[in-house]
Structures are given as C-alpha cells and as structure tokens.
Amino acid sequence: MSDLKLTMGNIEFDNPIWVASGTFGYGTEAPELVDVNRLGAIVTKSITRQPREGNPPPRIVETPSGMINSIGLANIGVERYIKEMLPIYESLTTKIIMNIAGTDIQEYIEILEMVESVSSVIAGYEINISCPNVKKGGMEFGVDCDMTAKLTDALRSRTDRLIIMKLSPNVSDIVSIGQASQDAGADAVSAINTVVGMSISAKTGTSDIYTTYGGLSGPAIKPVGLAAVHKLYQKLNIPIIGIGGIVNGQDVAEYMLAGAQAVQVGTANFRNPGISEDILSQLETFISESKWPSANDMVGQVKTHS
Amino acid sequence: MSDLKLTMGNIEFDNPIWVASGTFGYGTEAPELVDVNRLGAIVTKSITRQPREGNPPPRIVETPSGMINSIGLANIGVERYIKEMLPIYESLTTKIIMNIAGTDIQEYIEILEMVESVSSVIAGYEINISCPNVKKGGMEFGVDCDMTAKLTDALRSRTDRLIIMKLSPNVSDIVSIGQASQDAGADAVSAINTVVGMSISAKTGTSDIYTTYGGLSGPAIKPVGLAAVHKLYQKLNIPIIGIGGIVNGQDVAEYMLAGAQAVQVGTANFRNPGISEDILSQLETFISESKWPSANDMVGQVKTHS
Amino acid sequence: MHIEKAVIISNSEVAHQIWEMKFEAPMIAKASKGAGEFINILAMENWQNPLRRPMSIASSDGTTLSIIYKIFGEVTTILSNKRPGDYIEILGPLGNTFSHWQNDHHPILVGGGVGLAPILNLQHECKSAGVDHSIIIGARSANEHFIDHEPDRKIYLTTDDGTAGESGTVMGPLERLVADNTKPYIYACGPEPMLVAIREFSLAQNIPAQLSVESYMGCGVGLCQGCVIPRQNGEIQHHSYHQKYSLVCLDGPVYEAEDIQFV
Amino acid sequence: MHIEKAVIISNSEVAHQIWEMKFEAPMIAKASKGAGEFINILAMENWQNPLRRPMSIASSDGTTLSIIYKIFGEVTTILSNKRPGDYIEILGPLGNTFSHWQNDHHPILVGGGVGLAPILNLQHECKSAGVDHSIIIGARSANEHFIDHEPDRKIYLTTDDGTAGESGTVMGPLERLVADNTKPYIYACGPEPMLVAIREFSLAQNIPAQLSVESYMGCGVGLCQGCVIPRQNGEIQHHSYHQKYSLVCLDGPVYEAEDIQFV
C-alpha cells in the first residue's frame, strides 16, 4: 500500500484516488456504500458565497458513454459549509479539498477568507474556474490567462493551504492557462472539467437539459482528459491531477502515465458510490503486476512514438 | 423524397445526408456497398498542394463510443486529384464538395486556383482550417478569427462556387470563428471537426497513436457537435452543416433541430460504407412520422426550456 | 442500502411491450420498507450507458423482488433480453414509501402505464392489512393491460381507445369513486399528465393524495443533484439542502400532492 | 464484397482463451478467393465499440466460414458469449490471398498464436491440391495448442516453455526445415516479433516468404487510411495512392517479406 502515497505541496495523500467535485456531494451521502477513509481525498462540491438553488430540471441526461449535467452549482453556501460540514470532516482521516466557485474574483476571495478564518482540517482548495465571469460578460474565467493568473495570485496570497486550479477543456490552449496558474503560485492544476455539450430528443423536439448546454463527462471524454494532462505535463512542473472518464484502475494508470500525480473519479460514482474503492484495488493490482515499483514512478512515463 | 431537397448558395442538393471528409476516401472506394448517387453530397478527403504520405502508424484507435485518428492528411495532392478524380466525378449525379487543407493562406489559394482553372462539376469547397498554420508557429487557423477571415476572404474572391468553412471544436469560442467566416463571405460553415484526444495502453505503457494526439470522432462527440451547431445557429445567418457522431436518422433529426441544414456522416462509414443510405431512409421515415412537413422545416426548431 | 448481484428467476412479456422480471435479491428485499421504494438497475458491464435505471419495486417477498417495466430505449431492451439465470446488479432499496392510510380512509389506488408497479405493491399491502380499497388502472389500449376489469372486486380498468374497461382516462372512475366514498385517499403513479390531472383534482376537492413521481436520475442516492422536482412550498423535507427543489431520489419518489409542482 | 448477417453454427473454446466460431455466410463464403483473406466483424448493435474487428478466415466450405480467435478485449469477449443461433454481421471477403506456390516449391507454413487461422486455411488448400508441405505452430504453452505435435506428418509444434512439442520458438524447426528442403517457400502469420524474425531470416537466406500482417483497422475497405504498414521499396501496389505506406486492408494482409518493414 505504501507505494501509493504522494505528496503535493506540504500535504501527504495516502493514495492518488480522489473523488471529483460535484459527483460525491459533501462526502457524507453514501456511508453504507463507501468507506471514504480509504480514498486519497474527497473534493467537495463547488461552494459559492451564497447558497444556490441550482438550475430547474431537467438537469442531467445520458449520452453515448457519457452524460451531460447542468446542476447549476446547487450548494449550501459557504456559511452552512463552515457550520455543518467542516466539523464532520474533523472525524475523517481522508483529506478534504474544498472546491470553490465564484462569478468574480472578490467572491472567490471572500469564500476562501471565511474558511481560512476558522480552524479546520481541510487540506486545500480546488478552484473551479469554469464559472461564467460576470465582470467579463459571462465568459468563463478559465478561458483567459490573465484572469486565471489574477485569481490564482489573489488566493495564493491568502492561504498556505493547497491551491489547485481546475482547468476547463473548452479553450483553445489549456496549457497556457495551466502555465498562468503555475506562474501565479498554484500548487497544482486539475484537468479536466466537463466539455460543453447539448442533447436533444428528436421525438419530442426538445432540449434534454433545461439550460440547453451542459457539461459532458464520463468515458466519452477520457481521450480529451488524457490529451490535456499529457500536454500540461510536458510544460508544467507542478503536479497535475487527472480527471475525465475514469471508471477503473487501468484508466488511472493511463492518466498517471500521461502525467497525472493523482486522479479524480467523477461520473463513475453515480453508477456505484463505492467504485473509487474498487478502482483503488485495481490500481494496486495493476502496479504490482507491472514493471513500475510505485505509482509515483509511472507519472508521465508514457512512451510516445515521436 | 422531394421534401428533403435543400439549397445552399446557388446549389441544390437532393438531400441533407452527406459524407464527411476523410471518412469516405475520394468517393470511389466502396462501390459494391453504397450507391453514392443517393447521397446529398460527397465531401472528398482533404487535398493539399503536394501529395502527402501521412503519418506513420499507428494512426487510429478505438475509444469509448468513439475513435481517435491521426492520418496526417495522407492524400494524392491537387494535381493528381484534378487529373484522376475530377473526371470520375463528371459521371456522378451526387454533388462533390472538395475539401482543401493547407499550412498557409498561399497554399489554400493555389489549390483552389488550380481547380478553378479547369472545368469540372464540383459544387464547392470545404475549407479544413484545423491544420497547423506554419506562419503562426503551428497554431491552427481555426482558433484565430483574423486568420479565418483572411483565408475566407482570399478564397471568396477567387471562386463563385460554394465556400464552406469547416470549424474546429478545439477553441474557446467557436461562434466568433463562424461569425468571422460569414462576414468574410463564406456560404456556409460546417461543424465540427474532430476533438483533440489521446489514448494510452496501460499494459504496454505506450501511446496508441504515433503522433501522440489525434482527433476524437464518433458518437462520443455528438453532444459537442450539437452544442456547436446550436450556438452557431443562434448567431449566424448562413447555413450550418452539422457533423459529429451521426450514426442514424434520429441523430440527423437532432442536428437539424439544433440548426443544421445538412449533415455529414463520418466515422459511421467505417462500420458500414453504406450506412449513409440507411440514415437517409431513417430520416425519411422520421420526418413522415413527425409533425414536420419537410426537413427544412425542422432546422433550428428545437424547443429549449429557457 | 445495498448493491446486490441479483439472479433472474423469470422475465416475460405480460402485455404489449410491458415486461415483468423477478429476481433473487435477499439483502435488498429484506431491507425494503414498503410500496413506493425503487431500485437502481445496472443491466450490463460496459459503459455505453453509464447510468443505472430506476425502477419501482412491484413486489417483494423477503428474498425476491419483481419489477414491471416497459421497453423504452436501450437499457430496457437489454433487460428484456435477459434470461433466467442471468443476473442484473441492483442498488437499493431507495427512496421513501407511500405513507400509510388511517383506518377510516378508503385508499383509491391509481396506476397508469408502468406506474402500475408501485401501485400493485401497495395493493398487496392493502390486502395483507385487510384494508378495503379500490384500484384504477389506465392504459392507452387493451393490449397494454394484463389485469382484468372487475368492478365487482373494485378493480377498474380504463383505456384511451375504449378497447378494455371504461373508455377514457383514469379520471372518470376516480371522480366517481371519490364521490362514492366518504374518506377517500388517493395514491397514484403514472405518466406526468395523469399525475398533473390527479394533483389538480385532489387540490381542488381537498382530498389527500400521494403521488409517486419520476425524474431523470444520475445516481439515486443523493450524489448528483440531478433528480430535482420543484417544491410547492418551503421546507418540506431536509434533503437536498434546498428550499426550491427536492431530490426525488431521497425525498421522493412519493410526495403529498400539495408539496410539489409539475413544470 | 458483401455485408452479411451470419447465423452462428458453433462457438467453442478450443484451447486456453482461444475460440473457434463457425457460421453460415453463403454470399461471403462464395466470394472468398482463398487463404489469407479476412472478414470484418460486427458483434453487437450498440456503438460502444464503433469499429468492426478484422479476423482471418480459418476455413471456408462454400456456405460456411470459420474463424479462430483469441479473447483479447471487449469485442472478442462479446464474441465468445455468442451461442449457436445468434448472429454476427460480417463484411467480406477482404484483402488479398497467399499467392500460390510453384509446383516444385515446398511450402513451410508457420503459424503463431491466432495467426494460425489463415495458416490452417492455407494448409487445407495444400492438402486439396495435393501439395507436399510442412507446418509449424508456435505458442507460449501447451494449453494454447489444439493440434498435436506429429513430426511424422510434418506437423511441428513449439512452445516457449517446452510443455508441448519442441521447446523454443518456431525458428528452430523453421531453420531445420529450410535446410532440409531444396526449394522452401515460407508462409507465415503470427505475432509481430515472430514475423520480424522470419522476415530477417528469409531475407538473409534469400528464401521467398509471404507474411500475413496485422494492423489496426478502421474500416477494412480503404476508406479510413488507418491501416498502413511501411513499404520497403517504392511502388509495390497501387492501392492507397502512396509510395511510403501500403494499406493493409487492400494491398495486404499478405505481403512478400521484402516488400514491407516493421517499425
């Protein structure tokens, strides 16, 4: 087991299998089906300054080997998060990463400062920059290097905890956004968030998602996630956390070979809330049967032809 | 059958079912399995100024509900295309759209001028702007509005035939590229080309594609294509040709409802070279059982909730 | 809540495109608390269809469960191809139950289409408890019915096309039965238009009604926040942490008619 | 070239993880021109695996065909779950054939792993034509063999671990047989390392050799340009319109050893 440990910033994680934001609730939802203390980390759902009801239904729909969601960041808001969730996390041995979302830099800062102002065990923050930036006419933060750098910098100066910038794949050049995050002091980047998609029922002639567009996730996007991680690994020297379509231990190995130090399991949790534990066992088996002495040794070691 | 006709520029197409560039060769490869004269159009594989050998193998790999390819624009070059292919097309009643690729504007212009200088039945050109632009350090034309506008304009002034700009999904804002194409005089846009992806064999630790990254296609990307078409339809007033993951008549209906006047069938041809004929029949059945008087009436009519 | 590999005992078409499947699922059957609950079914190992499919429990006898399902799309087709001895993987029991009638109420059970499944389960509970009740089953046509029209035994069938039982929707017999009984209590499950009509009727007549609703579910256990239905009024239940929406998988699928809205 | 729905006659494991499937495919069987050809198989209707799977024809009797396949991944697993009466959809016949020996040549057929399939087909052709020949079959271990080591009948088995036939690779018997025969002609199909070794040997010894190669195929009919193998020298065949690469699905899968390179 010890060969799965990894360090990011000054935090040691038991293993590289984490669960992704928005796909595992607050980490407390399915206690009968999963032992969260076996996971490397739980990334909790995106928290905003104010509670958010989220979007009207329909919010999700299945697509070939994937799904689209448009939950609309439904969450309890940072105040209830601090009051209700942080105390629960004290009793867990798994690491907690709090995912933060905002529509302007000020909102991100406020949330982070509120959490920093209380004592808690959280290991760090994952910053969701795929939210429409109201100041910039609704374009996502995540498509703009300058905004990403400013945001990273503002948060960096306010915490010593881990800062992980979560990158959007819906950009012309994900590497430059990753670079901007690194240069502004992020400890790590995670990639990818969902891919913009749409689903239509031909029979009824209606959009399957209330907000028309939503985020595509699941095995369908694994190739997109792998490409993003591999490209980032070629240029960055901070750790990369791989996300997108992971459903088994072999997928994890692929992401680690591409350059991911850790991974997050998303959509697969919906099929089986305990799947991340299975994935962890599969990864252990994979490594023990492979030539790799440890998980860390695999990172970025994919052999390319050219 | 007549309710499937459509007009684009000054060209009338028998039906909206076309086959996509690079997935149907030069249109002459599988005569036993498909009657090409039933198709609305054949978009032939990308032609470059000089013949290209293409990339070393492995060039393709399957992924969940999709595939990745990196053929590397293997093609016979415009001279042989003119000499060997154009004469064959004279005997076909289906429309031929010639897809053109280049690494700088001059190359596109030369190819187009060479074809314009001979008499032929081709209906128009689809311009593949997902090629690395050598003048701009390898960034694709298709990610840059200015380059797209310049290229469109240069070609527009040199032909009266259809000009269809084929848009890449690997951009922050596909609509602005579509807008630039329209403003510079394109008759139509087609969307989408493939999505950048990567595939790794965990067991062997190697990249499954020689060039490391390739283009993801197939049902997995249908949601991405639908979102692109719907977004373009909201802003553009030239026809849109929908591409991405179409495998049956219902998929076509979805694309038309999203805003596509015609569609192109790509990856599905590999499974069954005659599938586009099946898809055509399925679309006819769909329309006859639907409330839509004709295919054209469906275009852009998806009901959204918001 | 368990995940259980359930061996199929039988699987057959009971009416046009409507199938019944029985399987062994001792853990989930034992944990089941009553009619209204559902299970979340995984019918194949591949990830072409990443999500499970929710299905109401139609009967439960302590070790086996049954479902009644309609062939709709990909996964229900896969289900219908299963043979005895094959297995499915199920997650459950999930959701709440119909809450029980007071003794002096007359339960009127209304099932439309495959919404029949939880209603049959509830009928069984009524029978076991010796509670006098009526049941109305609606369908489009006779070939979708697999139960007989027996008004003498208070079993009323309706068909849209009049080919079996009464012609028209379930609203005909329902309005009559409500008028005929002093303390009617409606329990309904079926297509949304039916539930909308029953909800309006029950609110207008001030008759208690519990509706089992459907929504598109990602997980069935509260992780995805996908399955919401709008609430009619503030804080009805604590799940989903929200005022405006309720998570059908946790708070539902059974709601008091007055607590929810249809969009 | 046809697309045909082929009803399965039999499907069983003939050695460890190696299966043989026979099916009725009269159109394709009739069109088949000889050993070396392959078919492109669709094993299911869904699009989880969009691409067909190429498999060599192992035998053909005018109305039925057979394949020999190894369980490798998703689709070969699906294939192995098929039962007689089920069907698969096949596209074929595809590719070229082994070109025939002159009368005075002694064909030495070499099959490794499931590369055995076209080799058995060729063996059948030798037998039918009354051509004296030898056959060498390599595998890792005895449990992967389903044919007996019978040197008297010129059937030589090898295993990497020595558990059946001769210990070592096919190269041992091959070198011997080449030395023992005046006009040897090698026909081989198997894993790439085996083909690489045979190619080098045949070029060094100046012995004619035809190799049936594999490559990842998108379509099998020349549409995708995915299946290329590097050519050793210029214009060997006109397909694929290129000098440097050859399309295995059209020009191959059988090549003269000197015409191609392995990367």
Ligand SMILES: Cc1cc2nc3c(=O)[nH]c(=O)nc-3n(C[C@H](O)[C@H](O)[C@H](O)COP(=O)(O)OP(=O)(O)OC[C@H]3O[C@@H](n4cnc5c(N)ncnc54)[C@H](O)[C@@H]3O)c2cc1C
């Ligand atoms: C609580 C609950 C109980 C249900 N009980 C029954 C029952 O007893 N019998 C029965 O036949 N059906 C029942 N359904 C509906 C059933 O889940 C769908 O018919 C089934 O998912 C269709 O799957 P498919 O792959 O065949 O169809 P698809 O082609 O995937 O979809 C057809 C339609 O099925 C619905 N659907 C698909 N996936 C889901 C999902 N993950 N969650 C919810 N709906 C989905 C959608 O409305 C979709 O438009 C229930 C649904 C819910 C929410």
Ligand SMILES: Cc1cc2nc3c(=O)[nH]c(=O)nc-3n(C[C@H](O)[C@H](O)[C@H](O)COP(=O)(O)OP(=O)(O)OC[C@H]3O[C@@H](n4cnc5c(N)ncnc54)[C@H](O)[C@@H]3O)c2cc1C
């Ligand atoms: C001309 C030719 C003849 C063949 N004949 C036989 C045969 O007689 N018996 C036999 O067992 N196998 C044969 N193969 C190999 C066979 O196609 C693969 O084993 C099969 O596709 C594996 O599919 P899978 O889904 O089980 O494995 P997957 O998990 O999909 O893939 C495992 C490996 O199979 C290969 N593969 C997958 N898809 C394709 C494809 N579309 N084209 C080519 N290779 C693919 C790749 O090397 C891949 O790494 C032949 C291949 C070719 C090209």
Ligand SMILES: Cc1cc2nc3c(=O)[nH]c(=O)nc-3n(C[C@H](O)[C@H](O)[C@H](O)COP(=O)(O)O)c2cc1C
């Ligand atoms: C229903 C759902 C809700 C999500 N909510 C969030 C969220 O609140 N914040 C966030 O950063 N990512 C969110 N994501 C994105 C996931 O964390 C993850 O990046 C994405 O789903 C890709 O991984 P997957 O393919 O394993 O699901 C959500 C994804 C899904 C499917």
Ligand SMILES: Cc1cc2nc3c(=O)[nH]c(=O)nc-3n(C[C@H](O)[C@H](O)[C@H](O)COP(=O)(O)O)c2cc1C
């Ligand atoms: C093997 C392959 C080769 C392709 N070659 C080209 C090409 O030469 N030029 C081009 O514009 N698009 C090319 N494409 C992209 C397709 O035309 C199409 O845009 C894409 O595959 C999405 O459609 P699909 O999902 O139906 O395949 C190619 C796609 C594939 C799979």
Ligand code: FES
């Ligand atoms: S179905 Fe996922 S929260 Fe209800």
Ligand code: FES
């Ligand atoms: S497999 Fe497609 S061209 Fe050979």
